[in-house]
Amino acid sequence: MTKRKRQQGYYTKRMKAVQEGSNEEVLLADVRALLQRSKLEDLVVTDQDSTVTEAPFERFSEVEVKISTLSSIGDGLGFSSKSDHVFVVPFTLPGDIAKAKIVTQFTDDHYTLTDFLSVLQPSPQRNDALVQCPYFAKCSGCQFQMLSYEDQLAHKRTILEKAYRNFSNLPIELLPVIGDTIGSPLQYAYRTKLTPHFDGPPGSHVRRGKKDGSERPSFDQVPPIGFMVKGTRKTMDIEDCPIATDPVREGLKKERMRVAQEISNYKRGATILLRETTTKAPKQPESSPAATDSPQPTPMGAHTPLPPTEAPRTNSSPTSITMKSYLTDQNATSTDHIGPYTFLNPAGAFFQNNNSILSPFTSYIRSHILPPTPSSPPQTPTPRSEKGIKHLIDTYSGSGLFSITLSSLFTSTLGIDISSSSIASARQNATLNNISNATFATGDAANIFAEACRRYESDECVVVIDPPRKGCDDGFLRQLLGFGPRRIVYVSCNVHTQARDVGVLVKGGKEGWLQDGEKEAEQREMVHGGVGDGKQEVQKSGRVDGEFSNGGSNREDKGPMCYRIESLRGFDFFPQTGHVEGVAILHRVDEE
Numbered sequence: 001m002t003k004r005k006r007q008q009g010y011y012t013k014r015m016k017a018v019q020e021g022s023n024e025e026v027l028l029a030d031v032r033a034l035l036q037r038s039k040l041e042d043l044v045v046t047d048q049d050s051t052v053t054e055a056p057f058e059r060f061s062e063v064e065v066k067i068s069t070l071s072s073i074g075d076g077l078g079f080s081s082k083s084d085h086v087f088v089v090p091f092t093l094p095g096d097i098a099k100a101k102i103v104t105q106f107t108d109d110h111y112t113l114t115d116f117l118s119v120l121q122p123s124p125q126r127n128d129a130l131v132q133c134p135y136f137a138k139c140s141g142c143q144f145q146m147l148s149y150e151d152q153l154a155h156k157r158t159i160l161e162k163a164y165r166n167f168s169n170l171p172i173e174l175l176p177v178i179g180d181t182i183g184s185p186l187q188y189a190y191r192t193k194l195t196p197h198f199d200g201p202p203g204s205h206v207r208r209g210k211k212d213g214s215e216r217p218s219f220d221q222v223p224p225i226g227f228m229v230k231g232t233r234k235t236m237d238i239e240d241c242p243i244a245t246d247p248v249r250e251g252l253k254k255e256r257m258r259v260a261q262e263i264s265n266y267k268r269g270a271t272i273l274l275r276e277t278t279t280k281a282p283k284q285p286e287s288s289p290a291a292t293d294s295p296q297p298t299p300m301g302a303h304t305p306l307p308p309t310e311a312p313r314t315n316s317s318p319t320s321i322t323m324k325s326y327l328t329d330q331n332a333t334s335t336d337h338i339g340p341y342t343f344l345n346p347a348g349a350f351f352q353n354n355n356s357i358l359s360p361f362t363s364y365i366r367s368h369i370l371p372p373t374p375s376s377p378p379q380t381p382t383p384r385s386e387k388g389i390k391h392l393i394d395t396y397s398g399s400g401l402f403s404i405t406l407s408s409l410f411t412s413t414l415g416i417d418i419s420s421s422s423i424a425s426a427r428q429n430a431t432l433n434n435i436s437n438a439t440f441a442t443g444d445a446a447n448i449f450a451e452a453c454r455r456y457e458s459d460e461c462v463v464v465i466d467p468p469r470k471g472c473d474d475g476f477l478r479q480l481l482g483f484g485p486r487r488i489v490y491v492s493c494n495v496h497t498q499a500r501d502v503g504v505l506v507k508g509g510k511e512g513w514l515q516d517g518e519k520e521a522e523q524r525e526m527v528h529g530g531v532g533d534g535k536q537e538v539q540k541s542g543r544v545d546g547e548f549s550n551g552g553s554n555r556e557d558k559g560p561m562c563y564r565i566e567s568l569r570g571f572d573f574f575p576q577t578g579h580v581e582g583v584a585i586l587h588r589v590d591e592e
Contacts, residue, residue, distance in 0.1 A: 021167070021471060021497035023073045029166045030071040031086045031111045038068075038079070057102045057112060064120065065089050067096040072159045072496075074143035074578025077111075086111040090230050091137040093147060095123030103231065115231060125151055132188060132242045139238065140230040142576040153181040153572060156580040160570050163495040163582075168503035174565065181570040181580065182364065186356040190575065191244045192276035192336070193353045196252060198225045198259065199235050200269040216267040222260045225272075243576055248274045251326035275327040275347040277334040280320045338362065338405065343429050345399050349421070352401070354573045361571055361581075362405040368567065368585050369406060369462055369489055389486055390460045393452045395443070395467075395476075400426030402464045402491075403438045414452060416443035448476060449483045461485040471497030477504050484561035488586040495570070495582035502584050508562025562589050 019025070057063065065087045067078035076092030079085065088111060089100045100114035116137060119126070131145040144152050160178050164170070184190055203217040226238025239256065240249055251274040259272070327334055330348030337343075338358045345351045352358055370389055390411040394403040397415030399422055407413050407430075415426050415438065426440045441451050452461070463485040465472065471494065472480075480488070481504075488505065492498035563586040571581040 019470070020500060021469070021494050026072050026163075026166075026496050027075075027088065027111075028109055030069070030073075030077060030162070031088075031109065033162075033166075034069055034077050034086055035110060038084075057105055059102055059104075061102050062117065063087065063100055063102060063114070065092075065098050065100050065114070067092045067094050067098060067123070069094055070155055072162055072578070088113050089116055090114075091116045091143065091146075092119070093123040093125045095125060097121035113231065133240075135226075135236065135238055138229055139226070139236060140228045141241070142243065143578045145576050149183065149187050149575065152575065153183050156181045156570050156572060159578075159580050160495050160568060160582055163499040164502075164568065166499075167496050168499040168506075170503050170506055174506060176565050176568055179567065179569040181572055182357075182360060184354060184357045184572050184575050185360070186354070187575040188242050189245050189249075190354045190356050191241075191248065192355055194241060194244050194248050194252060194274045195271050196226050196238060196255075196274070197235065197271040198223045198269050200267070219263045219266060222263050223269075225256050225259060243574075244274075245276050245324070247276045247324045247326045251328070255328065273328050273330055273348060275332075275334050277325055277327050277332075277347070278337055279323045279325075279335065280337060281323075282320055338401070341405055341429075341433050343399060343401070343404075344432065345425050346421070349425065350398060352573065357571060357573055358401075361573075362401070364569070364571075365402065365464075365489060365491070365583065366406055366409065368583075369464075369487065370409065371487065371587065388460060389462050391456045391462075393449075393456070393461055393463045393485065395448065395463060395465050397426060397440065398422050398466070400429045400438065400440065402466070403440070404429055404433055404435050406464075407435045407438050411437065412455075413438045414455065415440040416448060416451065418443055447479075449479050453483065458484045459486055462487040462489065464489045464491065466491040467497075469494040469497065472501045477501060481505065481508055481561055484588060486588050488563060488584075488588075490582075490584040490586065492582045492584075493573075493579070495580060498582050498584060502565065502586065505563045505586060506565060508589075563587060564589050 063080050063082075065076075065078040065080050067076035067089060069077050070093060071077050071088070075088050075090045076094070076096065076098070077086055077088060078092070078096075078098075080087060087100060089098050092098045097120045099117040099120055101117055103113045103115055105112040122128075125148070126146050127148060128146050130148065133139070133142065133145060136142055136145045144155075147155075157178055157180060160181075164175050164178075165172070168175070201217040201219045201223070224235045224237035226236050228234065229236045239253070241252060242249075244252070255272050255274065259266075259270075327347040330346065332347045333344050334347045334351070335342060335344055336351060336355055336358075338355065339362070343351065369392075392403065392406055392410045392413040394400075394406075394413060394415040395417075397403055397417045398419075400415055403413045403415040403426065415423070417423055417426070417440075420442050423440045423442050426438075430438045430440070443451070461483075463480065463483075465480075465488065467476075471492070490498055490502060490505075566585040566587050567583075568585075569583050571583065573579065573581045
């Protein structure tokens with residue numbers, strides 16, 4: 001592009017190499033599919049050196065777009081009457097006619113990113129009366145508040161379908177019918193953690209030498225405190241967030257007031273931690289002095305609790321008082337209750353942010369982790385004495401969510417994580433919940449299954465995988481295939497990298513992937529850590545040690561295993577957003 005055209009407001013980009021499973025890669029797949037469905041295959045340009053014939057659109061000009069479909073990243077895709085070119089318009093639904101502002105055009109790939117301006121003609125699916133947030137359609141947090149929850153769940157099922165169709169590299173006959181997405185019991189007031197932020201004063205980002213002598217810029221007014229404007233790096237001021245729990249919302253108001261009072265003490269921007277914590281105690285009789293004279297203590301590091309709420313009655317425990325408050329100290333201890341289990345974590349560490357869905361989520365995995373008996377439905381676990389599987393290996397175990405909630409199904413469970421602090425929390429949580437058959441070990445990325453191979457026969461094992469958004473690296477997958485557990489449960493916050501990895505596990509060593517992977521491993525980083533949305537990622541470089549044929553497994557050397565997909569299902573951990581969590585159940589295919 002000439003300097004003159006850029007000055008006139010034309011702005012185009014070539015698509016750079018994108019990370020596997022990234023929003024850019026997922027969006028591009030959806031754009032190409034839409035072009036093909038619209039019989040515009042001749043416009044799909046895959047050669048980056050090809051001549052671009054389309055005239056670029058003027059940047060920041062306005063365009064009317066009729067939305068045709070909803071992408072897997074939550075934005076609407078559609079066409080303008082003036083161009084056979086895909087426009088990506090956030091906060092829109094199929095059937096909307098929207099006004100949008102041109103931002104960035106990728107001419108080689110025939111699509112343009114836009115900012116949403118308004119709806120000129122609403123889709124039948126759109127119901128703006130459902131919107132509960134005044135910042136919706138500007139804030140980058142939510143995409144679907146104008147869409148019924150039933151339609152949100154249906155869309156999230158299609159995200160899984162497209163992920164496996166586009167990224168697994170598997171023939172369709174190897175893919176099972178994807179089950180309906182399991183919804184969150186709460187569609188608002190569910191997030192137990194928020195991290196609003198504010199930027200530094202103007203000029204604070206400029207680096208200054210230590211001997212410069214100049215003072216850091218200071219704030220002359222309170223900056224916007226909140227979250228990013230959709231599609232930008234600009235922070236917008238957010239006074240309330242209705243998808244957060246009540247204690248977190250209360251914390252947001254109070255922390256905004258605190259920052260405003262103390263703004264002169266800040267010389268740079270900051271991120272504020274708001275983390276819900278829960279205290280439960282037996283309910284005292286009304287006549288007891290303890291009920292009136294001795295209030296329950298607030299957890300260390302917590303702020304004043306909100307009015308207590310009465311916990312649900314259960315058959316196995318007395319009625320209790322539940323007090324919820326919020327934490328702002330990264331090192332304070334947060335408490336979460338998942339069914340009968342209690343989990344303690346540093347407030348700044350990762351733990352799932354929607355407690356309302358964790359009980360049905362872990363119950364689903366508990367019901368599917370073991371192979372069903374022929375005479376019982378899939379949801380009924382096989383009794384321990386009648387099954388061959390005795391051991392659970394929980395990789396990327398974090399603070400022990402699966403190791404602990406599934407422990408009663410197994411003779412022993414082994415949680416492995418590269419983070420020593422996560423392993424310390426897992427051990428603490430096992431002790432807290434009186435789990436005696438769970439052990440935890442800090443795993444080395446170069447030989448993640450070494451401890452499992454020393455302890456167990458792979459035929460008696462099921463492995464749970466719950467990696468970060470980037471999925472599993474090649475070294476991990478080679479070791480997993482070499483170890484060859486009877487079953488695998490793959491939980492993922494990125495169903496697109498999950499589909500890629502599951503495709504590898506289904507193919508196994510049949511197509512030479514293991515051999516090709518050995519060469520790639522010498523150049524690729526191996527990353528292990530927690531699940532996305534803030535879970536720690538730790539990088540280690542180098543190739544995997546040991547034999548690629550069996551990964552050090554103590555089973556008979558039958559070569560690398562392969563798997564079939566028994567079931568696929570989505571879970572809606574984040575209602576009102578485009579995110580969906582995927583659970584894939586895999587069973588080993590044994591040769592006759």
